[in-house]
Amino acid sequence: MASQTEENYLKSLFNLANPQGEVNISDLANQMQVSMPTVNSMVKTLQKSGWLIYEKYKPVTLTSKGQKEAALIIRKHRLTEMFLVNKMGFGWEEVHEIAEQIEHIHAPKLFERMDEMMGFPTIDPHGSPIPDKQGRIQEINYLSLSKIKAGQTVILAALANSSTEFLEFLNSRNLSLGTELHILSKEAYDHSIVVSYLNHPGETLSEKVCEKLLVQILDI
Amino acid sequence: MASQTEENYLKSLFNLANPQGEVNISDLANQMQVSMPTVNSMVKTLQKSGWLIYEKYKPVTLTSKGQKEAALIIRKHRLTEMFLVNKMGFGWEEVHEIAEQIEHIHAPKLFERMDEMMGFPTIDPHGSPIPDKQGRIQEINYLSLSKIKAGQTVILAALANSSTEFLEFLNSRNLSLGTELHILSKEAYDHSIVVSYLNHPGETLSEKVCEKLLVQILDI
DNA sequence: CAATTATGTTAGATGAATCTAACAATATAC
DNA sequence: GTATATTGTTAGATTCATCTAACATAATTG
Secondary structure (H helix, E strand, O other): OOOHHHHHHHHHHHHHOOOOOEEOHHHHHHHHOOOHHHHHHHHHHHHHOOOEEOOOOOOEEEOHHHHHHHHHHHHHHHHHHHHHHHOOOOOOOOHHHHHHHHOOOOOHHHHHHHHHHOOOOOEOOOOOEOOOOOOOOOOOOOEEHHHOOOOOEEEEEEEOOOOHHHHHHHHHOOOOOOOEEEEEEEOOOOOOEEEEEOOEEEEEEOHHHHHHEEEEEOOO | OOOHHHHHHHHHHHHHOOOOOEEOHHHHHHHHOOOHHHHHHHHHHHHHOOOEEOOOOOOEEEOHHHHHHHHHHHHHHHHHHHHHHHOOOOOOOOHHHHHHHHOOOOOHHHHHHHHHHOOOOOEOOOOOEOOOOOOOOOOOOOEEHHHOOOOOEEEEEEEOOOOHHHHHHHHHOOOOOOOEEEEEEEOOOOOOEEEEEOOEEEEEEOHHHHHHEEEEEOOO
C-alpha cells in the first residue's frame, strides 16, 4: 500500500503525464514543491514497488498498476468534492483542500456510500470526470471557450483550472456549470470575448479566463 | 500543530488519564502499541510543545492546552461517527475505523457542517458525549447494568466499550441505545442477569456484558 | 560543434517515529 | 529491609521523506 506521500506523487505523475505518459523529474519536483534529489530518490522507491518505470536521465512513466492506483485516488478526491457540494452544501471553491485530505482515507465503503447517495455521478463539481471503480477514466473532449467563434451558443461544461481564485472570479460573475453563453464578439487584439448569459447582457472575459472555460457547442 | 502521530498520543493520554490526570509510560506504550523508549522520546517531544508535563520516572499529565487539543480531536471523531450513522446509513459497528482516520482532517468547516446537519448532537452512536467547540466535555454518570437490582426498569444509554465484536453481539441480540430493559433476575453465582425487552421475553446477559452496558434508571 | 543552460544524479546530512539491548530507579513482597 | 519484579531511561540503529552542495548528462543556441 502506498504511503500518503507516495499517493501524492502518483496523483501528480498522473496529472503531469504527456500524451506518451512521460513526466520530467523537474516538473514533478515543481508540482510537488520538493527538490529534484527528493524526487530522484522517490521515483526509485516508486519503481521498486512497481508503480512506475524509471531509467537514469529519462522521463518516468507510470505502469498500468500505477495509473490505476492514481485514478482511484483521483476518484476518491472527486467523489468527495461532489459529496461536499451536493450533500453538505459547500461551494465549489471550498472543497478542493478538504478533498485533498479525504482522498487518502482508506475506507472503500465510505466512498461507495457517497457514490450511492449521489446516484453515481460521472463528473465532479468542476466538470472533471470521476474515474470508475476500476480506475478507468472517461475522457471527454470539451472545447476551450477561446476557440469558439462569435455568434455561437455554448454551455459551460467544465473548467481547465479549479483554483480557489478562479472559482471565486466565476462566482462573482454568476458563472456556473450548465450556464448557456452567447458569444457576442471576439476582440482580435487581446482575444477577449464578450458574452451574454442569464441577466448579464454583455460580460467581457479575458483570454486567460476563456482558455480555462470548457464548453459544449449547443446545436439547436 | 500536532502531527497525526502526536494527535494519537494526545487522544490516548486523554483516555488513559486517572482521576488525577496521570498516565504511566507503560500504559501509554501498551495503548499505542509501541515500545516504552518510543513513548519516552515522544513525551519529551510533547512536553517541548507544551502538551504535557513530564518529569523523569513520574507519570505524565496533559496540560490544559493538551487536554483541550485531545478533546477537540475526540470531538471530530465522535461527530464523524454520528454523521456516518445518521446521515450515511452506516451501522454503529462500522464507524470507528473510519472516524479514526477522519478525526485527523484539518477542516473546521467540515465538522461544523456535520454538526449543523445533525442538529448539534451531544452524544455519539455509542452514547459517549461529544466535546463542545471549546473542548469541554459534559460528564454523564450512567450506571453499569451490573449494578442494578432485579425488578428495576432501565434505558440503555451508552456503552463502556465499543469494540466491533461487542457491537456485533448487541446487534445479534437486538440491543440498541434507548432500549427499555426490565431486569427480571440476577444470578448470585456468576452475576449474570436475565432481562426482557421488545420481543425478547427473557435474555440472559453475562456479567462481562452487563458491565459494559451503561443505563439510566427509569423512574415512573 | 563548442559553449552555455537546463535537467538529472550522487553523496551526505537532518528530523520524525520507530526499534532493540543494556542499564537505572522505583515498587512489591517475602 | 534486602531481593525481586516492575517500570522507566539511555544509547545507538533504522526507515522515510526531506534537504544542500557538488557533480554529470542532455539539450539549446550562437
